Amino acid sequence: MRRYLAAPLLLLAGGLSFALQGIGVAPPREELRLSPGAYKTVEVKVFTTEEAALQVSSRVIDWTMKPDGTVVEVPRGSQPYSARNWIQTSLDPFAITKDRYHRIRVTVRVPDDPGLSGSYWTALQFVTTPPNPDPASTVVIRVAANYIVYVTIAGSERPGARILRFDRENDGFVLDVANTGNTYLRLRGELRFLDERGRVLRSLPIPERVVLREGIARMRLSGSWPAEAALAAVELVSTKPVPLPYRLYAELALK
Numbered sequence: 001m002r003r004y005l006a007a008p009l010l011l012l013a014g015g016l017s018f019a020l021q022g023i024g025v026a027p028p029r030e031e032l033r034l035s036p037g038a039y040k041t042v043e044v045k046v047f048t049t050e051e052a053a054l055q056v057s058s059r060v061i062d063w064t065m066k067p068d069g070t071v072v073e074v075p076r077g078s079q080p081y082s083a084r085n086w087i088q089t090s091l092d093p094f095a096i097t098k099d100r101y102h103r104i105r106v107t108v109r110v111p112d113d114p115g116l117s118g119s120y121w122t123a124l125q126f127v128t129t130p131p132n133p134d135p136a137s138t139v140v141i142r143v144a145a146n147y148i149v150y151v152t153i154a155g156s157e158r159p160g161a162r163i164l165r166f167d168r169e170n171d172g173f174v175l176d177v178a179n180t181g182n183t184y185l186r187l188r189g190e191l192r193f194l195d196e197r198g199r200v201l202r203s204l205p206i207p208e209r210v211v212l213r214e215g216i217a218r219m220r221l222s223g224s225w226p227a228e229a230a231l232a233a234v235e236l237v238s239t240k241p242v243p244l245p246y247r248l249y250a251e252l253a254l255k
Contacts, residue, residue: 022049022143023056023096023128029148030108033241036153037112044147046094046126047101055129056102057093060084063123063146067176067218069209071123071146081213083120083151086110093129108151117156118182119213119241123148150184152241158182159244161211166234166250172222175234177248179211185244186210189236191221193229193254201226206236230255 026045034040048054062079063071076084088107096102106124110116124147160181167174179185188208193201204223211217225232232252238244 023054023126023145024048025126025145025147028146029150030106031150031152031241032108033152033154034108034110035155036110036114036116039107039109041105041107044104044106044124045101046096046104046145048096048098051098053095053097055093055095056126057129058089058091058104058124058126060087060089060091061123061125061146063121065210065212065215067216069217071148073125081118081120083108083122083149086120086151087122087124087149089124106147106149108149110151110153116153118158119150119152119184121148121150121184121212150241152183156182157242159185159238159242161185161187161236161238161244161248163234163236163248163250164216166252168252169220172220173232173234173252175206175219175221175250177211177217177219177236179213179215179217182213183241184210184212184215185238186240187217187236187238187248189234189248191223192233192235193225194231194233195226195228196230198231201229206234225254 024047030042032040062074062076062082062084064074065071086108088109094102125144127144128142158181161177161179164178165176186208189206191204191206195201202225209217232254234250236248
């Protein structure tokens with residue numbers, strides 16, 4: 001099972017000394033396909049690598065994603081495809097230690113609304129709260145871990161995407177992809193360098209990227225290519241939450 005540690009969230013007060021606390025969740029996300037009126041109960045574990053006990057609070061948040069892949073919290077009600085109100089779980093504070101993780105059951109209940117279609121998302125966020133801050137410290141760093149929940153309405157999926165831009169940028173390339181369907185996408189693919197006869201000289205993997213519904217992903221691709229390469233080509237596929245019915249392809253002349 002994959003486990004992910006979170007990065008610093010908030011910087012409180014000012015000064016020179018600080019305490020950094022590590023917190024993580026397993027699994028880091030849930031990807032569900034449910035019909036209107038259906039529900040599913042899942043489990044998430046919250047853990048730490050710190051020796052001292054950590055106090056943790058939790059809340060359900062709305063979020064979106066920048067083109068570079070950064071997850072950004074947005075105000076409640078501002079995200080049109082929010083599944084925030086579909087989450088049922090305990091939000092009581094709890095404590096964790098290095099040897100004792102906390103287990104939380106989460107029920108995702110989809111409203112019985114035939115008008116729902118495509119993908120919706122939210123996150124359960126866990127934030128550390130120092131129980132006994134050092135009086136000599138003037139800076140405390142809180143850390144958050146997000147448990148991402150995607151819900152796709154089964155049978156309503158219409159995945160789609162198109163490449164908006166594929167250009168050279170500095171010593172690499174920039175690739176912009178727009179999601180034109182009603183689900184989120186998990187794109188992955190390959191960057192290839194070809195000679196004038198169309199033979200592949202070198203291939204480089206394109207790491208997986210999520211593109212939200214109505215979103216745009218900007219991928220910056222780097223890597224050297226053979227001097228005899230005449231063409232760069234990218235090819236992308238998506239298999240989640242349902243397969244994209246076609247491959248995305250673009251070419252760029254290098255000479």
